[in-house]
Amino acid sequence: MSSKKVTIKHIAQAAGVSFSTVGKALHNDPLVNKETMKKIIRIAGELNYYPNLLAKGLRNKKTETIGVIFNDLKNPVYSEIIKAIEEILNNLNFTMLLCDSNFQEKLEKKNIVTMLSKDVAGIIISPVNEKSENIQLIAENNLKAVFLDCTPDYPGISYVYVNHERAAFLATEYLIKNGHKNILLLNGPCGLSSAQHFLKGYLKAFSFYGLIPADNLIKSINISIAGGRSIFKTLYKCKKDSGRTDFTAIVTLSDLIAMGTYKAARELSLKIPEDFSIIGYDNIFCSEILDPPLTSVNYPKTITGKTGINMLIDQINNRENKSKTIIIEPGLVKRDSVKKIIDRF
Amino acid sequence: MSSKKVTIKHIAQAAGVSFSTVGKALHNDPLVNKETMKKIIRIAGELNYYPNLLAKGLRNKKTETIGVIFNDLKNPVYSEIIKAIEEILNNLNFTMLLCDSNFQEKLEKKNIVTMLSKDVAGIIISPVNEKSENIQLIAENNLKAVFLDCTPDYPGISYVYVNHERAAFLATEYLIKNGHKNILLLNGPCGLSSAQHFLKGYLKAFSFYGLIPADNLIKSINISIAGGRSIFKTLYKCKKDSGRTDFTAIVTLSDLIAMGTYKAARELSLKIPEDFSIIGYDNIFCSEILDPPLTSVNYPKTITGKTGINMLIDQINNRENKSKTIIIEPGLVKRDSVKKIIDRF
DNA sequence: TTGTAAGCGTTATCAA
DNA sequence: TTGATAACGCTTACAA
Secondary structure, eight states: OOOOOOOHHHHHHHHHHHHHHHHHHHHOOOTTTTHHHHHHHHHHHHTTOOHHHHHHHHHHTTSEEEEEEEETTHHHHHHHHHHHHHHHHHTTTEEEEEEETTTTTHHHHHHHHHHHHHOSSSEOOOOOTTTTTTHHHHHHHTOOOOEEEOOOOOOOOOEEEOOOOHHHHHHHHHHTTOOOOOOOEEOOOOOOOOHHHHHHHHHHHHHHTTOOOOOGGGGEOOOOHHHHHHHHHHHHHHHHHHSOOOOOOOSOOOOHHHHHHHHHHHHTOOOOOTTEEEEEEEOOOOTTTTSOEEEEEEOHHHHHHHHHHHHHHHHHOOOOOOOOOOOOOEEOOOOOOOOOOOOOO | OOOSSSHHHHHHHHHHHOHHHHHHHHOOOOOOOHHHHHHHHHHHHHHOOOHHHHHHHHTOOOSSEEEESSSSSTSHHHHHHHHHHHHHHHHOOOOEEEOOOOOOOHHHHHHHHHHHHTTEEEEEESSTTSSSSSHHHHHHOOEEEEEEEOOOTTTEEEEEEEHHHHHHHHHHHHHTTOOOOEEEEEOOOOOOOHHHHHHHHHHHHHTTTOOOOOOGGGEEOSSSHHHHHHHHHHHHHHHHHOOSOOSSEEEEEEEHHHHHHHHHHHHOOOOOOTOOEEEEEEETTTTTTTOOEEEEEEEOOOHHHHHHHHHHHHHSSSSSOOOOEEEEEEEEEOOOOOOTTTTTO
16 A cells, blocks of 8 residues: 555664664664664564665665676576575575576676676676676675686686586597597577687597598587478488488587587488487486487586576685686487497597 | 755755756756756756655656565576566666565565555566455555466456466476376465466366376475475385376476475485486576576566566556557477387377 | 664766 | 655664
């Protein structure tokens, strides 16, 4: 009914005390008389009082809000990380301000400035690129931050990094050990840090096993089912037309891309793994349900989220300035999308 | 370097004007002298000024923040809706405060109060239950809101409702038309509005076609792959043991649950749709990739998100108090998880 | 034990 | 065209 919001002044009036006494009572200040306190708390309840967090934040120059900045909120990897973060935040009575940078540095910058403007206590960010000026922006403004999916080489920056290079190595190695040597890499956009790390691991596996990767077998595409489907179809067409870009297996940065190739395969009446082998990365919830179940390198999503937010909270509470760095090792989950080729190894 | 935040006072000092002139200049107030304005804006840029949105919000009693309260941030349906909302918000320079209620009314209440405390401009909420006190809480506090997934019968409440009852009807009807009459309903938690609507549609289809649903073929479970898998396994065991709870087809509230039955089916060496038919709801991104591709009722996620946020923004801008109500009709997406049974129809 | 007053960074009114 | 001032609701010295 009453459209006016209840403030400590209203409570003060109703309780017949000053508003600063109310303030103290609401904070359980032991200096306040037991009885007055009870009364104040009772009245606050009756009036359905809730504090104005903007005023509180302005006064304290600090809010109980955490900013989260990712590149694709639709990607199940981030959904799971977000869920994990939210759970912890909820226990701490923190809230989450969520932004999507959509792989654009400019948007990312805007998002960071928003976080700054809103005086968030800290941010968790999976940046577009670990070398962009945006990370400097974060550092310069003393914005507490934990980075995901990259290893920024910047003083005082903390990150929890799921080793993408290792993931690619593991995936590629597994294919090589199964006898594949023409391995198509379906990577993410080349500006993306994760994609850069992933490429390194792919190349490392090749050189480790004394193999030479073919230039035309390395593709940068959008991280999506549509992206995977479309590149596979054009590549398959090339293959039929000219016999070029031949591959027996695929490694990809994302299970989503892998799912695109599943879709294309069905449309082209191709069999996995008989016609081509594929190994994904992320191990999203549906990968095991596919037919054949997708072999994938697991991205420990919940652990990453929880570790990241805990690191950030530590950074916020203890005002230690030393940066912390955690590397999480991904693990191969063998399922049925890779075929052993006999003529090698 | 400078750890102190830049405010309009700093700019004022640097520009040799009063801070209130700076305030006006930053708002492009035409009363301000062209030259002073230019100078102020230049200096603001040089100092990397960004406004304190807490102060602004406090002063204006209104922020450019929208609250989003859902029950499971991991569910791809909500990820897609969130993405859609975020895109529009981003264009409007609004930001999103995101909470997960985890199907608990108490948590939901806390989340609503948080939104109130933070003076959000409005919220989008998929509530635990459309009859809970929480909706009254929203109404009483004049919190602008758009509801999802339910049709609250409360004066002045707006919602955009994807017709769950119709979805269940469509799904069940399709099964019936294909000759099934022992149809297992794998529904969500019974306190959940969506689940209640869904049940209605299921029952309506039965009565429409003169069939009687079996009580023991209606199950409330968690909306997850694990939930679907586990109920299917216990039900299948029952079936083998006693011959009871027999069914030839399944309707379910969520493709996630359907995926659980796919998983169980593989583990039990059962074939879909030969051994049982199944039809899901939501049509999430991976449903078409499954084998067999899952027949599902489509939940128009992006449309719902965009419609909802646009309605909310309208409500915020025009201070019209009339509630608006939009119903979105879901559509059946026929794929290959339903078998036609010959002996009926 | 309670109350007064200042200040957080804006916006907006009014006076100069 | 510019500046002084008050107010938003809260926290926190400090005074009573």
